[in-house]
Amino acid sequence: xxxxxxxxxxxxxxxxxxxxxxxxxxxxxxxxxxxxxxxxxxxxxxxxxxxxxxxxxxxxxxxxxxxxxxxxxxxxxxxxxxxxxxxxxxxxxxxxxxxxxxxxxxxxxxxxxxxxxxxxxxxxxxxxxxxxxxxxxxxxxxxxxxxxxxxxxxxxxxxxxxxxxxxxxxxxxxxxxxxxxxxxxxxxxxxxxxxxxxxxxxxxxxxxxxxxxxxxxxxxxxxxxxxxxxxxxxxxxxxxxxxxxxxxxxxxxxxxxxxxxxxxxxxxxxxxxxxx
Amino acid sequence: xxxxxxxxxxxxxxxxxxxxxxxxxxxxxxxxxxxxxxxxxxxxxxxxxxxxxxxxxxxxxxxxxxxxxxxxxxxxxxxxxxxxxxxxxxxxxxxxxxxxxxxxxxxxxxxxxxxxxxxxxxxxxxxxxxxxxxxxxxxxxxxxxxxxxxxxxxxxxxxxxxxxxxxxxxxxxxxxxxxxxxxxxxxxxxxxxxxxxxxxxxxxxxxxxxxxxxxxxxxxxxxxxxxxxxxxxxxxxxxxxxxxxxxxxxxxxxxxxxxxxxxxxxxxxxxxxxxxxxxxxxxxxxxxxxxxxxxxxxxxxxxxxxxxxxxxxxxxxxxxxxxxxxxxxxxxxxx
Numbered sequence: 274x275x276x277x278x279x280x281x282x283x284x285x286x287x288x289x290x291x292x293x294x295x296x297x298x299x300x301x302x303x304x305x306x307x308x309x310x311x312x313x314x315x316x317x318x319x320x321x322x323x324x325x326x327x328x329x330x331x332x333x334x335x336x337x338x339x340x341x342x343x344x345x346x347x348x349x350x351x352x353x354x355x356x357x358x359x360x361x362x363x364x365x366x367x368x369x370x371x372x373x374x375x376x377x378x379x380x381x382x383x384x385x386x387x388x389x390x391x392x393x394x395x396x397x398x399x400x401x402x403x404x405x406x407x408x409x410x411x412x413x414x415x416x417x418x419x420x421x422x423x424x425x426x427x428x429x430x431x432x433x434x435x436x437x438x439x440x441x442x443x444x445x446x447x448x449x450x451x452x453x454x455x456x457x458x459x460x461x462x463x464x465x466x467x468x469x470x471x472x473x474x475x476x477x478x479x480x481x482x483x484x485x486x487x488x489x490x491x492x493x494x495x496x497x498x499x500x501x502x503x504x505x506x507x508x509x510x511x512x513x514x515x516x517x518x519x520x521x522x523x524x525x526x527x528x529x530x531x532x533x534x535x536x537x538x539x540x541x542x543x544x545x546x547x548x549x
Numbered sequence: 550x551x552x553x554x555x556x557x558x559x560x561x562x563x564x565x566x567x568x569x570x571x572x573x574x575x576x577x578x579x580x581x582x583x584x585x586x587x588x589x590x591x592x593x594x595x596x597x598x599x600x601x602x603x604x605x606x607x608x609x610x611x612x613x614x615x616x617x618x619x620x621x622x623x624x625x626x627x628x629x630x631x632x633x634x635x636x637x638x639x640x641x642x643x644x645x646x647x648x649x650x651x652x653x654x655x656x657x658x659x660x661x662x663x664x665x666x667x668x669x670x671x672x673x674x675x676x677x678x679x680x681x682x683x684x685x686x687x688x689x690x691x692x693x694x695x696x697x698x699x700x701x702x703x704x705x706x707x708x709x710x711x712x713x714x715x716x717x718x719x720x721x722x723x724x725x726x727x728x729x730x731x732x733x734x735x736x737x738x739x740x741x742x743x744x745x746x747x748x749x750x751x752x753x754x755x756x757x758x759x760x761x762x763x764x765x766x767x768x769x770x771x772x773x774x775x776x777x778x779x780x781x782x783x784x785x786x787x788x789x790x791x792x793x794x795x796x797x798x799x800x801x802x803x804x805x806x807x808x809x810x811x812x813x814x815x816x817x818x819x820x821x822x823x824x825x826x827x828x829x830x831x832x833x834x835x836x837x838x839x840x841x842x843x844x845x846x847x848x849x850x851x852x853x854x855x856x857x858x859x860x861x862x863x864x865x866x867x868x869x870x871x872x873x874x875x876x877x878x879x880x881x882x883x884x
Contacts, residue, residue, distance in 0.1 A: 445601050446634035449705075450648035450695065451622040460647075464638045 301525070308332070308518035315514040331519035339502060341523055348498035348527075350413055351488070352481040355420035356474055359428045362421075364470075367432035368458055372441055382433065385426040393423075393486050404491055413496045416488060420481045428477055435469030436462070475535050482528045499524035550612050551702035551735030552577045553598060559606035560593055560759075567593050568759040570607065575703075575737065575752075580729050582738045584746040585756035585782070591739045592707055594756070598737065599705050600624050611702060622651075627696035628705040631712065633688045635680040641667075641691050642676040648699040666698040669728070686717045693725065703735035710745065722749060743783055747771070755779050777879035780805050786836060786848045788873070795844070801874035801882055808850035810871035813837065813863055820866030823847060825859050839863060 307315050309327045335341065370378050400419065401410075409415030439462065447461040463470065485500040492501055503524050506517040553575040560568040568590045575581050583591040596602040598609060600621035608617045616624050627648070635644050645666055649659045667673045670690045680688055689709060696704050706725070710718045726749050729736045740746055746753050747767045755762040755770065755778070763775040767783075774780035780788050788805045796804045814820065823841035835855040839847045849865050857863065874882040 440632060440634065442630045442632050442634040443636060445621075446628070446630060446695075447636070447647070448601065448621045449599060449626065449628040450699070451651040452647075453622065453651075456651060461636055465636075467638075 304518045305522050307515055308522045310515050312513055312515045315518070331515045332523070335506075335516055335519050335523065339505065341502070344497060344499045344502040344524075345527065347413065347496055348482055348500075348524075351416055351420055351496075351498050352478045354413070354417040355424065355481050356428075356477045358417060358421045359425055359477060360470070360474070363425060363428035363432050363473075364458065364463065366429050367436050368462060370429070370433050371436035371439075372444060382430065385429060389426055397486075397490060400487075401490065409491075411492045411495045411497075416491055416496050416498075419487050419491065420484055423484065423487065424477050424480050427480070428473055431473040431476070432466070432469065435466050435473070438469075439465055472535075475531070479528055479532065550577050552612055553703060553735065553737070554610040554613075555594075555598070555607065556610065557607035558594075558597060558604055558609060560590070560597055560602065561605045566759065568597075571759075571761060573754065573761065573764065575735060578733045578735055580726070580736045580738065580749060580751045581754060582740060582746040582750035582752075583754045583756055584740055584743055585762075587741055589756040590759040591741075591754075591756045593759075595628075595705050595707055595737060595739045599626055599628050625702040626705055627699050627701040627703075628707065629689075629692045629696050629709045631708040633680070633692045633712075635688060635691055635695075637680055640677050640679060641672060641683070641694075644680065644691055645672075645694045645698050648695060652699070662698050663694075666694045669697070670694050685713050686721065689713060689721060693728070697728070697732065697734075701734065703737060704729070706736065706738040708739055708741070711740070711742075718745075725749065744785060747783065753783075755782060757782075773881070773883075774805075774873065775881055777803060777805070777875050780873055780875070780881075786850065789847045791844050793843070796874075799872065799874055802877040803875040803879070805873040805875065806867040806871060808836070808848040809852070810868045811847070811849040812866040812868065813849050813851055813855065813857070814866060815857070815861070815863060817864030817866070820864040821847065822862070822864050825857060825861045825863060828858050828861075830854060837863065839865060841865070 306322070308331055309329065310325055311328060311330070314321065314325050370382065404410045404415055407415075409418075443465070444457055444461060447457045452460065482498075483500070485504070488498050488500045489504055492498070503517065503520050506513055506520050553573075555571050555573040558568060558571045558573075560566075571594065583594060585591050593602060597604050600616070600619065604617060608615055610616060611624060611626070636647065639647065642663055645663045646659050649662060654662075663676070664673070667676055670693060672687070672690055672694060675683060675687060675691075680691065683691065689712075692709065709725070710721050713721060722745060725738075738745075738749060750767055752764065752766055753770055754764050757778050762782075763770055763779045765773075770779055770783045774783060774788075777790070781790070784807055786808045788807050789811070790803050790805045792803050796802060812820070821841050821844055823839035823844070825837050826840045826846070827838040829836040829838075832854060833852070835851040835853070835857070837849045837851070837855075837857060839849060841847045847865060849863075876882055
């Protein structure tokens with residue numbers, strides 16, 4: 274009786290989980306399906322789910338109209354570049370906060386996080402003007418700087434949480450062994466924190482990859498990443514749902530693959546330290 | 550060489566004073582144990598010597614050179630931590646070699662030194678393992694290997710054996726003592742276990758509330774405790790203390806007698822009368838916890854087996870020459 278009950282429960286839970294998963298995934302699935310429709314079928318009411326003439330012409334047109342690979346290149350450069358620059362600052366910062374905290378460290382951490390609560394549009398005009406005056410508009414360097422600063426609080430927070438878990442005595446042992454501060458961070462702290470750093474890097478790459486507000490406002494062509502590529506399909510001539518879907522599918526494909534292969538790391542990273 | 554001198558060393562964390570002022574002179578090659586109850590400042594004192602904490606005042610000299618503001622890496626000391634603090638991502642070999650690598654020694658010299666240290670500590674067959682693949686005792690040995698391989702001026706041990714089980718602790722205690730004598734390197738060893746202190750030390754520093762209560766050889770501390778605190782802390786089981794009329798007759802505020810210096814007499818009439826509350830028979834020793842009425846609970850130790858049991862009446866006769874006398878402020882009275 275109890276056994277049957279528990280099997281029932283398990284089945285119900287599984288079904289519920291799949292339902293929730295499908296609801297969350299549905300827009301992405303719908304987008305992928307739409308990308309294989311003609312423009313006419315894409316706006317048909319009632320929409321057809323699978324029974325339509327599958328076509329890849331949208332992908333061909335998208336590829337003809339714009340150089341997809343250039344956008345991908347920019348996206349990779351911006352996401353990876355801003356993450357690497359971020360690490361360079363975030364690792365020492367997180368080290369200091371975790372192992373040599375001052376009286377105001379907690380306040381500092383909260384203040385950093387609070388900057389993420391401000392709507393980015395509030396900073397758009399000053400940053401735009403700075404970019405214009407320094408000739409950074411539509412430059413990869415400028416955008417890397419913005420993305421890096423944007424995500425730095427999250428990088429520091431995540432690394433801080435990981436570093437807190439590392440026993441301070443091990444770093445003290447390195448110090449007693451004659452390691453300078455730099456060597457202590459490079460040879461002892463960083464290798465020990467590799468799992469944490471890896472998931473922080475992954476999350477940061479995803480955040481930077483998907484960042485649309487700043488990339489749309491600060492670039493036009495040279496430094497434009499995939500977000501701009503997608504946005505270009507909602508043009509003044511009207512919305513082209515099928516082509517927009519094809520472009521979006523192409524844009525999220527790389528990050529989807531990356532996410533798929535690293536989901537274990539990501540989940541571990543996001544819940545790290547939640548349970549001792 | 551490894552002479553360590555503390556001159557008026559003071560440590561405070563904000564408003565809280567951990568160590569008011571300590572002067573101490575540790576000679577080259579000595580094995581000195583800091584012992585005291587938890588929170589007495591012994592670990593802090595060790596960390597001050599290591600340089601892992603900054604002093605609030607005073608000076609620390611190593612071989613006559615002022616090292617007060619020198620970073621830990623440059624003091625030429627090595628430390629063994631309570632948690633072992635091995636580098637989990639490195640093999641045993643690299644753990645031991647790390648300090649030598651940091652010092653920029655040649656790879657062949659490092660290899661030779663690591664293997665020598667490993668042989669000394671019976672670690673040769675574990676060199677390529679990671680710390681997580683070792684037992685507690687082996688990890689502790691790696692931590693010691695890491696300390697000795699650098700040929701430091703002094704070893705600092707911070708309760709290194711407290712994570713080991715009792716049997717292993719005794720074995721490691723002997724190994725550490727032997728190793729220190731063999732190398733002739735100065736060692737400072739922090740423990741809260743007075744048996745470890747008595748067995749390992751050339752000299753013991755008894756700390757309480759950040760102050761040195763007494764500094765001397767184990768037997769000096771046992772035979773001539775400077776005050777009530779040292780008398781009660783050193784020796785196991787604890788010394789018996791008696792106050793009141795009996796103490797006043799001896800010209801003291803408190804008198805103390807160690808359990809092993811009480812002669813146990815069945816149905817005796819002299820000495821201190823009482824009833825056995827608990828009797829512990831270890832074969833090698835017999836411990837009696839005696840309820841002596843107005844004198845309180847007294848502990849007596851008999852070497853060998855004594856067939857006495859709870860409820861039996863005994864009298865305890867202190868050896869006159871072994872009675873310690875203390876004045877009102879707890880300091881020992883001599884003569």
